[in-house]
Structures are given as structure tokens and as C-alpha cells.
Amino acid sequence: MSLLKTSNFISANDVTDINALVAKALDYKANPFRDKTLGAGKRIGCLFLNPSMRTRLSTQIAAQNLGMEPIVFNVGSEGWQLEFEDEAIMSGTTSEHVKDAAPIMGKYFDILAIRTFPSLANKEDDYSELYINQFIKYAGIPVLSLESATLHPLQSLTDVITIRETLNEKPETRNQKPKVVLTWAPHVKPLPQCVANSFSQWMNAWGEVDFVITHPEDYELDPKFTGNATILHNQDEALKDADYVYVKNWSTYTDYAKIYNNDPSWMLTLDKLALTNNAKVMHCLPVRRNVELSDEVLDSPNSIVTQEAGNRVWAAQAVLSEMLGQLSS
Amino acid sequence: MSLLKTSNFISANDVTDINALVAKALDYKANPFRDKTLGAGKRIGCLFLNPSMRTRLSTQIAAQNLGMEPIVFNVGSEGWQLEFEDEAIMSGTTSEHVKDAAPIMGKYFDILAIRTFPSLANKEDDYSELYINQFIKYAGIPVLSLESATLHPLQSLTDVITIRETLNEKPETRNQKPKVVLTWAPHVKPLPQCVANSFSQWMNAWGEVDFVITHPEDYELDPKFTGNATILHNQDEALKDADYVYVKNWSTYTDYAKIYNNDPSWMLTLDKLALTNNAKVMHCLPVRRNVELSDEVLDSPNSIVTQEAGNRVWAAQAVLSEMLGQLSS
Amino acid sequence: MSLLKTSNFISANDVTDINALVAKALDYKANPFRDKTLGAGKRIGCLFLNPSMRTRLSTQIAAQNLGMEPIVFNVGSEGWQLEFEDEAIMSGTTSEHVKDAAPIMGKYFDILAIRTFPSLANKEDDYSELYINQFIKYAGIPVLSLESATLHPLQSLTDVITIRETLNEKPETRNQKPKVVLTWAPHVKPLPQCVANSFSQWMNAWGEVDFVITHPEDYELDPKFTGNATILHNQDEALKDADYVYVKNWSTYTDYAKIYNNDPSWMLTLDKLALTNNAKVMHCLPVRRNVELSDEVLDSPNSIVTQEAGNRVWAAQAVLSEMLGQLSS
Numbered sequence: 001m002s003l004l005k006t007s008n009f010i011s012a013n014d015v016t017d018i019n020a021l022v023a024k025a026l027d028y029k030a031n032p033f034r035d036k037t038l039g040a041g042k043r044i045g046c047l048f049l050n051p052s053m054r055t056r057l058s059t060q061i062a063a064q065n066l067g068m069e070p071i072v073f074n075v076g077s078e079g080w081q082l083e084f085e086d087e088a089i090m091s092g093t094t095s096e097h098v099k100d101a102a103p104i105m106g107k108y109f110d111i112l113a114i115r116t117f118p119s120l121a122n123k124e125d126d127y128s129e130l131y132i133n134q135f136i137k138y139a140g141i142p143v144l145s146l147e148s149a150t151l152h153p154l155q156s157l158t159d160v161i162t163i164r165e166t167l168n169e170k171p172e173t174r175n176q177k178p179k180v181v182l183t184w185a186p187h188v189k190p191l192p193q194c195v196a197n198s199f200s201q202w203m204n205a206w207g208e209v210d211f212v213i214t215h216p217e218d219y220e221l222d223p224k225f226t227g228n229a230t231i232l233h234n235q236d237e238a239l240k241d242a243d244y245v246y247v248k249n250w251s252t253y254t255d256y257a258k259i260y261n262n263d264p265s266w267m268l269t270l271d272k273l274a275l276t277n278n279a280k281v282m283h284c285l286p287v288r289r290n291v292e293l294s295d296e297v298l299d300s301p302n303s304i305v306t307q308e309a310g311n312r313v314w315a316a317q318a319v320l321s322e323m324l325g326q327l328s329s
Numbered sequence: 330m331s332l333l334k335t336s337n338f339i340s341a342n343d344v345t346d347i348n349a350l351v352a353k354a355l356d357y358k359a360n361p362f363r364d365k366t367l368g369a370g371k372r373i374g375c376l377f378l379n380p381s382m383r384t385r386l387s388t389q390i391a392a393q394n395l396g397m398e399p400i401v402f403n404v405g406s407e408g409w410q411l412e413f414e415d416e417a418i419m420s421g422t423t424s425e426h427v428k429d430a431a432p433i434m435g436k437y438f439d440i441l442a443i444r445t446f447p448s449l450a451n452k453e454d455d456y457s458e459l460y461i462n463q464f465i466k467y468a469g470i471p472v473l474s475l476e477s478a479t480l481h482p483l484q485s486l487t488d489v490i491t492i493r494e495t496l497n498e499k500p501e502t503r504n505q506k507p508k509v510v511l512t513w514a515p516h517v518k519p520l521p522q523c524v525a526n527s528f529s530q531w532m533n534a535w536g537e538v539d540f541v542i543t544h545p546e547d548y549e550l551d552p553k554f555t556g557n558a559t560i561l562h563n564q565d566e567a568l569k570d571a572d573y574v575y576v577k578n579w580s581t582y583t584d585y586a587k588i589y590n591n592d593p594s595w596m597l598t599l600d601k602l603a604l605t606n607n608a609k610v611m612h613c614l615p616v617r618r619n620v621e622l623s624d625e626v627l628d629s630p631n632s633i634v635t636q637e638a639g640n641r642v643w644a645a646q647a648v649l650s651e652m653l654g655q656l657s658s
Numbered sequence: 659m660s661l662l663k664t665s666n667f668i669s670a671n672d673v674t675d676i677n678a679l680v681a682k683a684l685d686y687k688a689n690p691f692r693d694k695t696l697g698a699g700k701r702i703g704c705l706f707l708n709p710s711m712r713t714r715l716s717t718q719i720a721a722q723n724l725g726m727e728p729i730v731f732n733v734g735s736e737g738w739q740l741e742f743e744d745e746a747i748m749s750g751t752t753s754e755h756v757k758d759a760a761p762i763m764g765k766y767f768d769i770l771a772i773r774t775f776p777s778l779a780n781k782e783d784d785y786s787e788l789y790i791n792q793f794i795k796y797a798g799i800p801v802l803s804l805e806s807a808t809l810h811p812l813q814s815l816t817d818v819i820t821i822r823e824t825l826n827e828k829p830e831t832r833n834q835k836p837k838v839v840l841t842w843a844p845h846v847k848p849l850p851q852c853v854a855n856s857f858s859q860w861m862n863a864w865g866e867v868d869f870v871i872t873h874p875e876d877y878e879l880d881p882k883f884t885g886n887a888t889i890l891h892n893q894d895e896a897l898k899d900a901d902y903v904y905v906k907n908w909s910t911y912t913d914y915a916k917i918y919n920n921d922p923s924w925m926l927t928l929d930k931l932a933l934t935n936n937a938k939v940m941h942c943l944p945v946r947r948n949v950e951l952s953d954e955v956l957d958s959p960n961s962i963v964t965q966e967a968g969n970r971v972w973a974a975q976a977v978l979s980e981m982l983g984q985l986s987s
Contacts, residue, residue, distance in 0.1 A: 033699060041362060043390065053737040053759070057766050060729055061701065071389055074736060078403060079382040080615065089619040091517050096615030100627070100634065101382070104614070107639030108386050188749050285762070286738065286754030290747040298758070305758065310765030370691060372719065400718055407732060408711040409944065418948040420846050425944030429956070429963065430711070433943070436968030437715050 004322045007142040010132065011151050011198070012205040018160060019206075025161050025318035029311070032065050039068030039324050045109035046072045046146065049082070049131070050117040054285060054312050055146045055154065059113055062316035066324065071109070084125075084134050098131075102138035111142050111323055118149035118192045120257040126150060127222065142323050150222070152194045155284050156202035158315040162308045163209070163244055166280055177210045178243035179277070183235055184215035185292035186262045187249035195284045196250045197225040204229065214238030218260040221253055235266060242276040247283045247293055268293045273302060280304045333651045336471040339461065340480050340527070341534040347489060348535075354490050354647035358640070361394045368397030368653050374438035375401045375475065378411070378460070379446040383614060383641050384475045384483065388442055391645035395653065400438070413454075413463050427460070431467035440471050440652055447478035447521045449586040455479060456551065471652050479551070481523045484613050485531035487644040491637045492538070492573055495609055506539045507572035508606070512564055513544035514621035515591045516578035524613045525579045526554040533558065543567030547589040550582055564595060571605040576612045576622055597622045602631060609633045662980045665800040668790065669809050669856070670863040676818060677864075683819050683976035687969070690723045697726030697982050703767035704730045704804065707740070707789070708775040712943060712970050713804045713812065717771055720974035724982065729767070742783075742792050756789075760796035769800050769981055776807035776850045778915040784808060785880065800981050808880070810852045813942050814860035816973040820966045821867070821902055824938055835868045836901035837935070841893055842873035843950035844920045845907035853942045854908045855883040862887065872896030876918040879911055893924060900934040905941045905951055926951045931960060938962045 003021045005014050015021055028034065044063050048056065056072065063070040075082060082101055083094035090097065105112050114135055118126035125131075126149040136143045145153055167178060182199055196213075203211040204227040212230045213221070220231075232238040239245065247268050252258040267290070273279065281293070281303045289295055297303060332350045334343050344350055357363065373392050377385065385401065392399040404411060411430055412423035419426065434441050443464055447455035454460075455478040465472045474482055496507060511528055525542075532540040533556040541559045542550070549560075561567040568574060576597050581587045596619070602608065610622070610632045618624055626632060661679045663672050673679055686692065702721050706714065714730065721728040733740060740759055741752035748755065763770050772793055776784035783789075784807040794801045803811055825836060840857055854871075861869040862885040870888045871879070878889075890896040897903060905926050910916040925948070931937065939951070939961045947953055955961060 043393075045386070048736070051737050053731065053733075053754075054762060056736065057703070057729060057731060061766055064701075064727055069393055071386060073382065073386060075382075077406060077735060078377070078385065079380050083618070087619070087624060090617040091620050095617070096382075097618050100614055100616060100618075103635045104383060104638040107635065108390055108642065285758055287758060288748040288753070289741070289755050289758075290745070291749050295745060306761045306765065309762040313766065372722075374715070398722055400715060402711065402715060404711075406735060407706070407714065408709050412947070416948070416953060419946040420949050424946070425711075426947050429943055429945060429947075432964045433712060433967040436964065437719055437971065 002322060002326055004326065007323070007326055008136060008144070009153060009319050009323065010143070010145045010148065011153050012156065012201045015205070018202070021157065021318055021322070022161050022164050024321065025157070025311070025314040026165060028065070028317045029314040035066055035321060037067045038321060039063065039066040042110040042324060042327065043069045043071060043108070044111045044113055044320070045105055046070055046113045047075055047105070048072070048115045049075045050115050052115050052146065054309050055115060058312035059146060059316045061313050062320050065317055066320055068320070084131050098134040099138050102135045103140055106140035109141060110327060111144060111320070112139050113144040113146050115146035116148055118194070120190055120192065120251065123256040142326065144319065144323065147194055149192070150194055151198040151201065152284070153198055154312065154315050154319065155195060156198040157319065158308060158311045159199055159246065159282060160202055160206055161311045161315055162282065162304060166304060177208060179212065179241055180209040180244040180246065181212045181214060181238050181242040182246045182248065183238065183268065184219050184266060185247045185249045185268060186264050186266050187288060187292060190251035190257050190259055191249050193221055193250040193253055195248050196221055199246055200225045200227070200229060212238050216261045216263060216266065218252055218254070219250065221250070235272070236275055239272055239275040242279045245276060245279045245281050247281065249292055267291065268297050270294065270296045270300070273297055278302065282308055285309055331651060331655055333655065336652070336655055337465060337473070338482060338648050338652065339472070339474045339477065340482050341485065341530045347531070350486065350647055351490050351493050353650065354486070354640070354643040355494060357394070357646045358643040364395055364650060366396045367650060368392065368395040371439040371653060371656065372398045372400060372437070373440045373442055373649070374434050375399055375442045376404055376434070377401070377444045378404045379444050381444050381475065383638050384444060387641035388475060388645045390642050391649050394646055395649055397649070413460050427463040428467050431464045432469055435469035438470060439656060440473060440649070441468050442473040442475050444475035445477055447523070449519055449521065449580065452585040471655065473648065473652065476523055478521070479523055480527040480530065481613070482527060483641065483644050483648065484524060485527040486648065487637060487640045488528055488575065488611060489531055489535055490640045490644055491611065491633060495633060506537060508541065508570055509538040509573040509575065510541045510543060510567050510571040511575045511577065512567065512597065513548050513595060514576045514578045514597060515593055515595050516617060516621060519580035519586050519588055520578050522550055522579040522582055524577050525550055528575055529554045529556070529558060541567050545590045545592060545595065547581055547583070548579065550579070564601070565604055568601055568604040571608045574602070574605060574608045574610050576610065578621060596620065597626050599623065599625045599629070602626055607631065611637055614638055660980060660984055662984065665981070665984055666794060666802070667811060667977050667981065668801070668803045668806065669811050670814065670859045673863070676860070679815065679976055679980070680819050680822050682979065683815070683969070683972040684823060686723070686975045687972040693724055693979055695725045696979060697721065697724040700768040700982060700985065701727045701729060701766070702769045702771055702978070703763050704728055704771045705733055705763070706730070706773045707733045708773050710773050710804065712967050713773060716970035717804060717974045719971050720978050723975055724978055726978070742789050756792040757796050760793045761798055764798035767799060768985060769802060769978070770797050771802040771804050773804035774806055776852070778848055778850065778909065781914040800984065802977065802981065805852055807850070808852055809856040809859065810942070811856055812970065812973050812977065813853060814856040815977065816966060816969045817857055817904070817940060818860055818864055819969045819973055820940065820962060824962060835866060837870065837899055838867040838902040838904065839870045839872060839896050839900040840904045840906065841896065841926065842877050842924060843905045843907045843926060844922055844924050845946060845950060848909035848915050848917055849907050851879055851908040851911055853906050854879055857904055858883045858885070858887060870896050874919045874921060874924065876910055876912070877908065879908070893930070894933055897930055897933040900937045903931070903934060903937045903939050905939065907950060925949065926955050928952065928954045928958070931955055936960065940966055943967055
């Protein structure tokens with residue numbers, strides 16, 4: 001039975017059974033080449049409208065492990081800027097409409113993977129997922145999100161995988177739900193809410209953790225993603241007894257894409273970590289050292305950010321495997 | 330028997346039998362992997378001195394379908410600017426002469442594919458095809474044009490393929506030559522004449538259509554490409570009873586690379602299309618919507634631009650297959 | 659027995675037997691696919707912090723010849739700027755620390771190849787090889803230099819290969835050590851000392867040539883690389899009876915990264931070449947024609963720069979083969 005509800009992978013809502021998908025990813029981690037011909041003769045186009053390192057590399061590797069041919073295309077620098085607005089009179093700086101570009105991707109590839117950041121200028125466009133939805137509408141082939149305007153599902157699946165595989169290192173939490181805290185951190189520029197939204201969505205969908213979010217006032221996330229999570233504005237209180245701390249900056253959601261308060265005391269330090277239950281520390285990377293987290297935390301054994309980033313391959317491989325399975329069925 | 334006269338593929342003049350090459354491409358469309366080991370152990374270098382999307386992707390895919398290894402290199406952004414003038418004293422912004430770079434490509438690759446746009450500054454250099462001819466002169470291996478200063482042969486071969494495969498959808502034109510009209514369209518900046526030159530050259534060389542070109546005065550193309558085509562300055566008259574309308578902007582040729590007149594009434598609209606014999610509408614893409622063609626035309630069933638762009642793969646695959654055949658003979 | 663002393667390839671000091679490595683490279687040149695499955699299931703990440711053409715292409719080709727999967731990543735343009743300073747407070751323009759990026763490369767790849775130029779601003783950082791050493795320290799997998807702050811070992815190995823394979827074309831030098839002269843040449847901007855340092859290091863380590871360096875006063879190289887080479891400030895005297903002339907510009911080392919004197923009379927011309935023993939002329943490329951060398955010299959039969967650049971593949975293939983051998987041992 002497919003672990004995906006639809007042909008696309010855009011959010012936690014596309015997954016039928018998160019635990020089964022996590023198990024599949026960990027199987028691939030144990031044996032990367034077990035399905036090395038599954039994707040033979042299939043091609044995945046990886047379109048980057050924005051920079052990427054881990055996502056770019058892990059997706060290529062995952063595809064190759066499955067015998068697919070990945071082709072990477074940097075839309076802006078190797079091609080040109082795309083237009084996404086319907087009925088646009090294209091006399092400006094955009095050279096091609098997604099209505100024309102996407103169906104051609106559908107001719108060239110079997111699966112289309114896309115990274116497309118939010119504008120951070122137009123909240124309505126961003127939160128309607130205009131860009132990736134236009135690709136889905138016009139490509140005519142399955143679409144895999146490599147991070148979109150509001151979500152980053154392969155990162156979040158990775159995060160669940162990483163929590164799952166490290167749980168047994170924390171025997172004291174084995175027989176109860178681990179406490180997972182998503183904490184806002186300072187940064188130097190306004191960032192998307194994607195990772196925070198997505199992590200919240202997946203923690204809620206997974207349902208196997210006690211999930212707490214902490215951030216300064218004014219940094220509320222979209223409630224459709226935070227759901228029933230406990231939300232606290234007192235970071236120290238939130239961190240108390242945490243088993244996992246996920247650190248991430250985001251800009252404001254309500255008064256969109258602003259930096260209201262950049263209080264350096266929200267940086268995760270060893271003092272803060274001491275409040276937790278010897279918590280493991282996570283971050284999607286890239287991380288601004290000594291701004292978001294201190295060197296001491298990142299270099300401590302509590303940090304599992306490298307393990308987490310390494311798991312990006314297996315998350316991508318599990319999802320691509322499911323998407324390939326749907327193609328042939 | 331080879332379908333290419335020489336080891337290079339630069340223009341319609343390099344083809345011995347256009348219909349046979351078209352048939353070969355359509356065979357590959359029906360069975361992409363029929364020659365999947367033909368290029369085993371062969372390598373194609375794809376050098377981009379200018380942006381590209383369809384050409385870049387379709388050439389990589391075509392090479393992979395034939396079992397070749399494509400290696401893509403963005404000359405300007407990943408390397409540095411090349412010098413093309415003989416005897417240049419290289420104390421300026423160019424870092425390497427084509428005389429030195431090209432023979433090395435000849436050591437590294439079996440086939441060299443190059444995209445190199447015109448300067449639109451020096452008509453004599455552009456129309457002598459200085460850049461690609463310097464590569465041909467010095468590389469010492471077969472050269473495949475991915476669009477040069479004055480021509481775009483893989484696009485034009487694609488266009489012939491697309492006309493051929495859609496002809497039977499127009500039974501009313503089956504027993505006579507279909508009327509194909511190349512029409513100038515407005516744009517926002519000065520573009521090369523490549524696609525218009527090349528389409529004209531291929532229509533003339535193919536010889537199986539009634540070929541008409543229409544453009545405002547001052548936009549005459551080089552007569553060596555337009556040949557005996559009927560040239561009209563009245564677009565409405567030209568479009569009458571057309572079976573195919575190929576829409577494209579180009580800048581002036583005579584007084585080189587200028588925009589003399591950018592009359593928006595030359596945009597192809599449904600009203601214009603109504604003058605035709607229910608014509609199929611073609612464009613090489615990227616297209617500026619509501620500048621060159623209206624949304625209504627591009628979104629109508631008359632538009633075959635996606636089918637056309639999809640055929641880029643089979644054009645490239647047919648040509649690469651012939652080039653590989655010559656390598657081993 | 660391995661021809662490498664350590665798991666990395668950063669300088670001549672990493673090689674146990676230069677002649678054996680050269681012989682291996684020439685074996686691959688005779689039969690590129692002799693070890694075409696040696697790297698099956700292995701992946702090399704090629705990270706470019708700086709532009710590259712020959713190194714980029716030859717490394718990809720070498721990896722493919724050995725059955726490895728190369729993945730290329732342009733760090734700055736496709737990702738973001740890295741931070742290399744320990745304890746940096748990352749509130750500036752760098753987005754990710756090498757301490758975080760490198761170990762992830764170690765998760766994704768089996769071998770990590772890196773190009774990272776010197777700053778030409780901070781001599782101490784550059785000559786401590788801060789950047790590549792940080793990658794070595796944190797990646798946890800073998801590191802292959804594609805040119806670092808002070809050295810360019812794959813280029814220099816190529817140079818030894820090229821001298822070796824052309825020696826028998828110079829029977830008059832067969833029974834004595836050939837005289838190899840590295841000469842400074844003018845340029846238009848301050849360049850690293852890498853190629854000159856590295857060539858010096860390899861000539862000294864190889865030990866089979868009479869090695870002379872000539873440059874204007876103030877262009878002294880680091881003595882740790884020049885060793886016991888004869889150093890002359892009179893170019894004509896140095897060139898006398900030379901069998902090989904290696905031409906290269908570099909900026910000052912002592913008063914770091916300056917251009918003190920850019921005397922055009924140091925350009926290698928036919929008149930200069932007439933002083934030699936019909937010397938073969940080498941250059942790592944890219945070369946500024948009629949600034950570093952005259953057209954007449956580069957276009958003469960004495961120039962072996964194309965053969966030299968072609969040999970980049972075999973140098974990379976020999977080294978990767980040794981690195982793969984160490985992986986599995």
C-alpha cells in the first residue's frame with residue numbers, strides 16, 4: 001500500500017503513515033542500494049529557484065541510490081526568471097510564465113522536484129503556495145517539494161527520522177512521550193517561517209511527542225500548522241525537562257515578514273541547555289553560530305545536527321521510492 | 330548512410346535528408362531507449378556561454394537516452410570569459426582564448442555542444458559566426474550547435490518534426506502544401522535573429538510547405554536565409570488561410586540589432602488567429618505572454634508550443650545518434 | 659602498496675613514489691576504462707568555492723572513468739558563503755560554518771574534492787591553508803585538493819606526467835637531467851602563488867630535473883617550496899639551454915599579494931625561446947595571450963599546453979584510483 005495519499009509530496013498531509021515512512025527511510029539507511037534499479041529509466045528534474053546545499057545534494061544522492069537520473073537546473077542563474085501571476089502582461093523582468101515552463105518539465109521528467117522560497121513580501125501569495133501550486137497545476141507529473149513558501153516537508157520527515165532513531169539513546173524517555181521544544185532564535189535577517197511551520201505540522205501529525213513551541217511575543221506562527229501545540233513566550237519555562245530542542249529563527253507571520261524583536265538572550269546556550277532533560281539539539285542548518293546557538297552547544301555531544309543533516313538522504317530516498325511506486329502502479 | 334554531410338551540426342546545410350532525420354526523431358519519440366548503448370563510453374561536453382533551459386535539459390536527456398555521459402559547463406559563471414579575437418592582447422576582461430580552451434575540450438570530450446549568442450553589437454562578427462567557428466576550428470572534435478549567433482538548428486529541426494507529426498490532424502491540408510507563416514511579434518528588448526533565420530532556412534530546405542514571412546518594414550532578415558519565401562509587411566494578409574503560425578520577435582538586421590517599431594498590434598491574438606485556417610500556433614519559447622501572444626491564443630487548443638518544446642529531446646537525440654554513428658565509422 | 663602516504667591528496671608530500679604515480683597515470687591514458695568499476699557505489703563531492711574549468715571537467719571525467727558518481731556543487735552561487743574562523747560570531751555575510759558544512763559532506767560522500775583559493779588578503783590564513791585544513795579537520799573523509807590557498811597538486815602532477823612523456827622527444831637530454839625553468843610572467847591582476855609554489859615543490863620532490871626559477875626582484879616565493887632550486891633574477895640567463903620553460907605569473911609573497919613590477923619584457927617571446935635548447939613551453943592555463951606569452955610561442959610546435967591540459971584527466975584518475983584503493987583497504 002502506498003504511503004502517500006496523492007502523487008505529490010508537499011506536506012505532512014500527503015502521508016498516510018508517518019511511522020511506516022520513517023521505517024522505510026531507516027531501512028534505506030541500513031542498505032542504501034537495496035532498490036538500486038527501482039528508478040531505472042526514470043528521470044527527476046530538480047529545479048532550484050533558490051539556493052540549496054543539503055536539499056540539493058541529498059536529493060541527487062537519493063535519486064542515484066534508486067537508479068534514477070537526476071538533472072539539476074538553477075532556474076534563475078542558468079535560465080531566467082519565471083512569472084507566476086495569471087494574466088500577467090510580461091513586459092517586465094520575468095521572461096517565461098510557469099504556465100509554459102511547467103508542462104515542458106512534465107514532458108522531460110517523470111518527477112519534478114522544486115525549491116521555491118516565499119517572497120516574504122506578499123503574504124497571501126506565499127500562504128496560498130502560489131508558486132509550487134502553479135507547478136503542480138501545470139506540470140502534469142508528480143511534484144516533490146524541496147521547500148516551498150510555507151513548508152519544508154523533506155526536512156521535517158528527516159527530523160522525525162532523527163528523533164525516532166535517537167529515542168533509544170534516551171532510556172529515561174522510553175516509556176513516555178518525549179518532550180520536543182521548538183524554540184525561536186535570533187538571526188540577522190528576516191527568514192521564512194517554512195521550517196517552523198513544517199516541523200510543527202509534522203510533530204502534530206506524528207502525534208508521538210509532547211510538543212511545545214516557544215517564541216517571543218509577535219512571532220506567532222500560522223495556527224493551521226501549530227494546531228494544539230503548547231505555546232509559551234517564556235523560553236526557560238518551555239525548555240524545562242525537554243528531551244529535544246529544535247532551534248530555528250523565523251520572521252513574523254501576523255505582521256508579515258518583519259523582525260520585531262531580536263533579543264540575543266534567546267540564543268541557545270549551555271545555560272539554557274542545562275534547563276532541559278539533557279536534551280538533544282536539532283537545527284535544519286545552515287546555522288549562524290553564536291547568533292542562533294552558541295559554539296558550546298553546537299560542539300557538545302548534545303548536538304545531533306550532523307546526524308540530522310545526514311538523514312536528509314534517507315528521507316528523500318523513502319519519499320522518492322514511494323513516488324516511483326505510484327508511477328508504475 | 331549518414332544523414333549528416335559533415336561531422337558538425339550547425340545549420341540545415343549539414344543535413345543530407347531532412348525527412349529521414351525527422352523520421353528518426355519520431356522513432357526515438359516512440360521508443361526513447363532503443364539505442365541506449367550507442368553512446369556507451371562517449372562523452373558530450375555542453376558549454377553554455379549563455380542561459381538556456383529547454384536546450385540544456387533536452388540535450389542532456391537525449392545524450393543519456395543514448396547512453397552518453399553529458400557534462401554541463403556554464404562558461405561565464407563557473408569559469409571565466411573567453412576571448413575570440415585573433416591576436417588579441419589579453420589585458421582586459423577576457424581570461425582565456427578560444428584557441429587555448431577549445432582544443433582542451435577536444436581532449437576531454439567526444440562531441441562538443443555549444444550555446445553562444447550573438448553580441449548584437451558587431452554584425453560582421455555575428456554573421457560570420459565567429460564564436461562557433463572558432464570552436465570548430467580549434468576543438469578538433471564534432472561540434473553541435475545549441476544556438477549560435479545567427480542560427481538555432483536543433484530548434485528548427487524540432488519545428489519541422491512538430492509540423493510533420495501534426496499534419497495529419499489537419500486533413501484539409503493533406504493533399505496540398507500546408508501554409509506556414511513566420512510572423513514577427515513585439516518584445517521588450519532587442520533579440521537575436523537566430524530563430525527566425527533558422528526557421529526560414531529549414532522551411533526552405535525542407536521544401537514541403539508554402540512559406541510566408543511577415544514583419545513590419547525595417548525588420549528584413551538576411552536574404553541568404555529567407556531565400557524565396559514570400560515576404561509581406563501586412564500581417565493580416567499574411568495570416569490568411571495559414572495552417573501554421575510561428576510567432577517570434579527579432580531585432581533589426583539591416584541597421585543591426587535595433588528596435589525600430591514595436592507596434593503592439595502585431596501581437597498574435599484570437600482576432601488575428603481567426604484569419605487563419607484554424608492554424609496551429611508555434612513559438613520556440615520562452616514567450617512573453619500578452620506581449621508576443623495573448624493568453625487566449627497560448628491557452629487555446631491551437632497552441633502546440635508544449636508539444637513543440639517536448640520534441641526538442643527527439644531532435645537532439647536524432648542528431649546525436651547521427652554524430653555518434655560518424656564517430657565510430 | 660599505496661602510492662599515497664595519507665588518505666588525503668593535498669601536496670607532493672602526500673605521495674610515496676612520484677614516478678609510480680606518473681606511470682599509473684600514463685597507464686590510464688593508454689586505457690581510460692581499465693578500472694571502470696573500481697569506484698562503483700562510491701561518490702565524490704566536488705565543491706567549488708572558486709571558478710574552475712580544466713580542474714572541474716577533468717575531475718568529473720576521471721571519476722566517471724573509474725565508475726564513481728561525481729556531484730558538483732558551486733558553494734557560493736548555488737549555496738552560500740562559508741565561515742572558516744573559529745569562534746566567529748556569525749552576524750555578517752557568511753551563512754554557514756565549515757564546522758557544520760564539512761561533516762555533512764562527510765555523510766554524503768566517500769571522497770571530498772575542494773577548490774578554495776587564497777584570500778590574497780591575509781597571508782597567515784592563506785599560508786596556514788586554513789580553508790582546506792578546516793575541511794580536512796571536520797569532513798571525516800579523504801580530501802582531494804582541486805587547488806588550495808598555496809598549492810595546486812593535481813596540476814603539478816600533470817606537469818610531471820607531461821615532462822615525463824615528452825622527454826623521449828628530446829633525445830639530446832636523454833642521458834642527463836633536463837633543465838626545467840619556471841619563469842615569472844607579467845599579468846594584469848594579482849594572482850595566487852599556488853601554481854608556482856606547487857610546481858617548485860613537485861620538481862624538488864621528483865628530483866629528476868635541473869630546476870631553475872627566474873623572476874624579477876621582489877617576487878621571491880616561499881623558500882619552503884623552492885628549496886634548493888637555483889633562483890635567478892636575469893631571465894635570459896635562466897632560459898639558456900632550458901629544455902622546458904614553465905611560464906606563470908604570481909603576485910608577491912613577502913609583501914603579500916602585491917604587484918611590484920609588471921615589466922612587459924618578461925613576456926615569453928620567440929626571441930626569448932631562442933635562448934633555450936628548443937625548449938618545450940608549459941603553462942597551467944588559462945593564459946593571457948600577448949601578456950604572459952606571445953601568440954607566436956603559444957602557436958609554435960614548442961608549446962605543449964594542450965597536451966598538458968589533456969593530461970589533467972590522467973593525473974586525477976591516478977590519484978582517485980589510489981584514494982579509492984585506500985577506502986576499501
